[in-house]
Amino acid sequence: MPSGRPAEVATPQPGDPALARLSLNQKTTDRWSVAEAVDGCVRAGLPAIGLWREPVQAIGAGAAARLVADAGLRVSSLCRGGFLTAVDPAARRRALDDNRRAIEETAEVGAACLVMVVGGLPEGSRDLAGARERAADGIADLVPHAAQHGVRLALEPMHPIFCADRGVLSTLGQSLDLAERFPAEHVGVVVDTYHVWWDPDVLGQIQRARGRIASFQVCDWITPLPPDALLSRGMMGDGHIDFRLLRRAVEQAGYTGDIEVEIFNADVWAADPDAVVATMARRHLAHVLGD
Amino acid sequence: MPSGRPAEVATPQPGDPALARLSLNQKTTDRWSVAEAVDGCVRAGLPAIGLWREPVQAIGAGAAARLVADAGLRVSSLCRGGFLTAVDPAARRRALDDNRRAIEETAEVGAACLVMVVGGLPEGSRDLAGARERAADGIADLVPHAAQHGVRLALEPMHPIFCADRGVLSTLGQSLDLAERFPAEHVGVVVDTYHVWWDPDVLGQIQRARGRIASFQVCDWITPLPPDALLSRGMMGDGHIDFRLLRRAVEQAGYTGDIEVEIFNADVWAADPDAVVATMARRHLAHVLGD
Numbered sequence: 254m255p256s257g258r259p260a261e262v263a264t265p266q267p268g269d270p271a272l273a274r275l276s277l278n279q280k281t282t283d284r285w286s287v288a289e290a291v292d293g294c295v296r297a298g299l300p301a302i303g304l305w306r307e308p309v310q311a312i313g314a315g316a317a318a319r320l321v322a323d324a325g326l327r328v329s330s331l332c333r334g335g336f337l338t339a340v341d342p343a344a345r346r347r348a349l350d351d352n353r354r355a356i357e358e359t360a361e362v363g364a365a366c367l368v369m370v371v372g373g374l375p376e377g378s379r380d381l382a383g384a385r386e387r388a389a390d391g392i393a394d395l396v397p398h399a400a401q402h403g404v405r406l407a408l409e410p411m412h413p414i415f416c417a418d419r420g421v422l423s424t425l426g427q428s429l430d431l432a433e434r435f436p437a438e439h440v441g442v443v444v445d446t447y448h449v450w451w452d453p454d455v456l457g458q459i460q461r462a463r464g465r466i467a468s469f470q471v472c473d474w475i476t477p478l479p480p481d482a483l484l485s486r487g488m489m490g491d492g493h494i495d496f497r498l499l500r501r502a503v504e505q506a507g508y509t510g511d512i513e514v515e516i517f518n519a520d521v522w523a524a525d526p527d528a529v530v531a532t533m534a535r536r537h538l539a540h541v542l543g544d
Numbered sequence: 545m546p547s548g549r550p551a552e553v554a555t556p557q558p559g560d561p562a563l564a565r566l567s568l569n570q571k572t573t574d575r576w577s578v579a580e581a582v583d584g585c586v587r588a589g590l591p592a593i594g595l596w597r598e599p600v601q602a603i604g605a606g607a608a609a610r611l612v613a614d615a616g617l618r619v620s621s622l623c624r625g626g627f628l629t630a631v632d633p634a635a636r637r638r639a640l641d642d643n644r645r646a647i648e649e650t651a652e653v654g655a656a657c658l659v660m661v662v663g664g665l666p667e668g669s670r671d672l673a674g675a676r677e678r679a680a681d682g683i684a685d686l687v688p689h690a691a692q693h694g695v696r697l698a699l700e701p702m703h704p705i706f707c708a709d710r711g712v713l714s715t716l717g718q719s720l721d722l723a724e725r726f727p728a729e730h731v732g733v734v735v736d737t738y739h740v741w742w743d744p745d746v747l748g749q750i751q752r753a754r755g756r757i758a759s760f761q762v763c764d765w766i767t768p769l770p771p772d773a774l775l776s777r778g779m780m781g782d783g784h785i786d787f788r789l790l791r792r793a794v795e796q797a798g799y800t801g802d803i804e805v806e807i808f809n810a811d812v813w814a815a816d817p818d819a820v821v822a823t824m825a826r827r828h829l830a831h832v833l834g835d
């Protein structure tokens with residue numbers, strides 16, 4: 254059941270207040286390198302970018318930091334740490350080491366937070382409660398390193414479609430239960446519309462998240478779901494989510510940070526990245542901003 | 545990430561206590577008519593069947609009732625009513641009329657409950673709260689008819705993957721919030737492992753559901769998710785769900801009714817239905833029963 258036609262507006266140009274908090278998550282223009290994505294943000298007048306570790310590592314965190322600084326961009330997030338649910342001690346140690354490096358990269362690029370996708374069930378395991386405990390233990394292990402580097406971990410509740418294989422944090426409430434064990438400056442949460450829109454308690458939990466919202470990400474839930482569930486995210490306006498409702502809620506909860514557009518979608522990735530950024534800016538104005 | 549190999553045991557034969565509460569939901573053997581499914585249950589020694597309206601209507605509810613009665617089977621549920629979220633008054637009236645017929649069919653076949661899938665967002669709508677309200681209003685409209693016919697409506701929380709296009713009741717807690725507005729003998733809930741297994745609060749909500757559990761359905765969450773999400777249900781043991789945990793929880797909450805196997809899956813539908821029923825009985829013994 255496709256939703257109604259997306260509203261269309263003229264593309265906001267550089268300097269337009271509609272762009273003041275709009276951030277391009279690098280995954281939305283997956284084929285662009287850090288340098289290309291930074292240039293793309295500058296061309297389009299976007300003030301912020303969300304980086305991914307792999308393209309950052311391809312040039313080194315120091316070089317990435319210089320690129321964004323020279324362009325005058327904020328780094329709204331670095332994606333991603335996590336995957337902390339392994340049972341095997343050696344695998345767990347590797348995961349923690351890798352997360353410590355991610356924390357250092359987050360500090361080096363000056364990102365507002367490190368997005369944490371905590372991981373799914375280990376191969377062959379059906380012990381969901383155990384996986385959730387290990388994820389919580391892993392966060393506890395990492396907080397001191399994050400604090401030492403001035404980095405904020407951002408726990409991302411994942412849509413339950415990913416509970417088995419990607420993220421056992423399934424709701425914002427559950428993520429806050431975990432985040433609240435730690436100081437808010439070291440552990441916050443991500444509110445990603447795609448992951449939380451269905452939750453009957455989402456508005457109450459966003460309100461509860463005051464002071465903990467480290468990142469607000471937007472993309473749409475589209476139907477029919479594409480064959481690869483991982484690529485089922487849609488451009489705002491192409492699906493079923495009421496973005497204004499959720500944006501107003503995070504703002505009422507005190508969030509004033511960037512609004513990051515993160516879309517995993519084969520059609521979006523096949524399109525010209527500059528056109529994707531322009532569409533994103535129009536849809537942001539038409540579907541996310543305003544009353 | 546596929547889970548571990550399913551445990552295998554010998555197929556329980558008719559009279560085996562392992563089959564005492566096992567019910568075949570007709571959708572699991574989708575190509576069988578009511579008569580064929582009833583015969584299949586008898587051959588395999590199953591004491592109960594879950595019927596669907598379309599095959600029942602193909603022969604008439606009276607004829608279906610006689611078939612199951614002559615075979616000595618219980619009818620653990622009739623699937624399904626619901627789809628109550630339309631905004632258009634005429635569409636809403638049609639939905640309510642159809643649900644009243646479904647209630648009458650439930651009484652006629654003597655099913656333990658009528659499974660209610662409340663419906664998704666209407667075409668083009670992003671008003672999730674509104675859809676949830678209309679679903680609740682529709683249930684309220686139907687309760688008197690259900691009471692008059694001695695039928696129990698069973699509200700089915702649907703996995704959030706179906707929130708947009710199928711069912712805006714997304715959690716057991718939300719379903720109980722609605723069910724508790726009405727007498728327990730008229731409105732209960734379905735606990736379907738596939739829909740609820742991911743919920744961090746599922747055990748607490750199952751405990752809360754004491755006296756309200758109208759149906760317990762089992763099938764597995766498999767990964768990778770098949771291309772058609774609607775057909776992504778797996779045979780018990782093929783996926784990630786801890787069935788014993790959830791079965792013990794519903795039993796501790798006082799549920800002593802049938803355990804219905806409902807699987808939408810292209811591979812299962814392509815297999816010989818008698819073999820599917822035998823596999824189902826083995827997997828029930830190996831993965832659902834026991835401590």
